[in-house]
Amino acid sequence: MSSHGPATPMTARKSGPLKGTADVPGDKSISHRSLILGALTVGETKISGLLEGQDVLDTAKAMRAFGAEVIEHGGGDWTVHGVGVGGFSEPEDVIDCGNSGTGVRLIMGTMATTPITATFTGDASLRKRPMGRITDPLSLFGCQAVGREGGRLPMTLVGAADPVPVTYTLPMASAQVKSAVLLAGLNAPGQTVVIEKEPTRDHTERMLAGFGAEITVEDTDEGRVVTLTGRPELKPQTIAVPRDPSSAAFPVCAALIVEGSDVLVPNIGLNPTRAGLYTTLKEMGADLTFENERTEGGEPVADLRARFSPDMKGIEVPPERAPSMIDEYPILSVVASFASGKTVMKGVKELRVKESDRIDAMARGLEACGVTIEEDEDTLIVHGMGPGGVPGGATAEARLDHRIAMSFLCCGMASEKPIGVDDSGPIATSFPIFEPLMGTLGAQLVRSNR
Ligand code: S3P
Numbered sequence: 001m002s003s004h005g006p007a008t009p010m011t012a013r014k015s016g017p018l019k020g021t022a023d024v025p026g027d028k029s030i031s032h033r034s035l036i037l038g039a040l041t042v043g044e045t046k047i048s049g050l051l052e053g054q055d056v057l058d059t060a061k062a063m064r065a066f067g068a069e070v071i072e073h074g075g076g077d078w079t080v081h082g083v084g085v086g087g088f089s090e091p092e093d094v095i096d097c098g099n100s101g102t103g104v105r106l107i108m109g110t111m112a113t114t115p116i117t118a119t120f121t122g123d124a125s126l127r128k129r130p131m132g133r134i135t136d137p138l139s140l141f142g143c144q145a146v147g148r149e150g151g152r153l154p155m156t157l158v159g160a161a162d163p164v165p166v167t168y169t170l171p172m173a174s175a176q177v178k179s180a181v182l183l184a185g186l187n188a189p190g191q192t193v194v195i196e197k198e199p200t201r202d203h204t205e206r207m208l209a210g211f212g213a214e215i216t217v218e219d220t221d222e223g224r225v226v227t228l229t230g231r232p233e234l235k236p237q238t239i240a241v242p243r244d245p246s247s248a249a250f251p252v253c254a255a256l257i258v259e260g261s262d263v264l265v266p267n268i269g270l271n272p273t274r275a276g277l278y279t280t281l282k283e284m285g286a287d288l289t290f291e292n293e294r295t296e297g298g299e300p301v302a303d304l305r306a307r308f309s310p311d312m313k314g315i316e317v318p319p320e321r322a323p324s325m326i327d328e329y330p331i332l333s334v335v336a337s338f339a340s341g342k343t344v345m346k347g348v349k350e351l352r353v354k355e356s357d358r359i360d361a362m363a364r365g366l367e368a369c370g371v372t373i374e375e376d377e378d379t380l381i382v383h384g385m386g387p388g389g390v391p392g393g394a395t396a397e398a399r400l401d402h403r404i405a406m407s408f409l410c411c412g413m414a415s416e417k418p419i420g421v422d423d424s425g426p427i428a429t430s431f432p433i434f435e436p437l438m439g440t441l442g443a444q445l446v447r448s449n450r
Contacts, residue, residue: 012412109180319347
């Protein structure tokens with residue numbers, strides 16, 4: 001979808017204790033990859049627990065457009081009958097990835113080494129985001145791309161007829177770029193190598209190995225070196241998608257700042273390349289416990305219990321932790337507003353090219369709520385006001401960004417006066433049940449301006 005219809009303002013009021021169990025939806029990153037890799041096998045891949053958020057639904061639609069059979073069975077159960085590596089057919093129409101940077105970038109990578117032409121677009125947020133970071137490495141395989149100024153969507157890709165394998169060092173910490181290169185490498189003969197200085201989420205590597213590709217990961221002085229042997233025959237899989245630690249962050253963080261709360265969030269994926277927020281919260285003094293730690297489908301999983309934590313202190317979050325919590329800085333800046341002392345987040349410039357400029361969106365919204373903020377290109381500093389200390393009484397702009405909308409709504413559950421967001425619609429991209437789920441826990445959310 002290129003837009004989600006009229007804006008739906010929403011307001012959160014100071015809420016009583018949040019109590020109960022929060023069954024958050026499936027992991028967004030793993031859901032996209034399950035559909036894409038399923039589309040590259042011959043045979044039936046079965047997926048349970050798929051996130052049925054708009055971002056993933058747009059990827060499902062795209063996989064159909066490239067020739068795969070993607071069937072929804074209800075309750076998060078899906079099957080994919082794929083076309084095999086290099087088997088994508090040319091789509092008849094433009095591929096609309098809606099709000100999803102992950103969707104468009106991974107799909108561009110996947111088609112880049114197949115001799116077909118496809119045109120991609122997205123909503124107003126996605127059309128502003130840089131695609132040169134994807135098309136630069138894809139051109140090394142022999143793929144051509146023509147887009148708008150600054151490498152923006154809409155953009156047409158002509159896949160390489162005779163792809164060559166590539167060795168590529170990531171210029172920025174990005175799992176999307178790494179994944180696009182690996183997915184392109186699937187249909188190139190020989191070995192494709194990606195080198196990353198800082199480890200980013202590794203779901204693509206884990207899943208490629210699970211589907212039977214030959215892939216190795218080595219930690220070296222240069223960084224992590226991922227080597228993929230091209231043209232494998234991928235074998236269909238049965239995938240149970242773990243629940244999303246990035247979505248879990250909202251009920252967990254809301255419980256930490258709302259007085260008297262005690263919330264259990266079961267079955268959360270805790271892949272170390274994703275779990276940086278939880279390390280940070282522990283360092284701040286959050287009352288967070290991990291129960292039933294186990295491994296499911298190759299991913300570490302646990303049940304998380306979060307209780308109201310009135311003694312949290314601001315800390316300095318080390319920049320090297322950024323890739324493992326990149327989507328969690330907006331909600332961390334809310335928690336930091338209710339801690340005592342200042343929280344310094346360095347090495348976060350990638351936040352400027354997410355669904356919105358997340359440093360600017362959080363800084364302006366929190367300032368409107370009475371919080372003192374400092375920022376520069378690569379840094380966000382929040383001066384905490386202590387438990388219950390945020391005045392609130394403002395409406396924040398969601399800027400077509402689900403995580404900005406959810407962060408301000410969680411903030412409003414603990415601030416003195418209500419906090420509104422001008423549009424809660426984007427929440428459906430990743431957490432379509434946010435409103436009823438938070439309501440069941442005791443959050444006071446209403447669909448209106450303050
Ligand atoms: C994602 C990677 C991250 C993250 C995004 C999901 C993925 O983006 O912000 O929400 O699934 O690979 P970058 O690769 O731009 O860091």
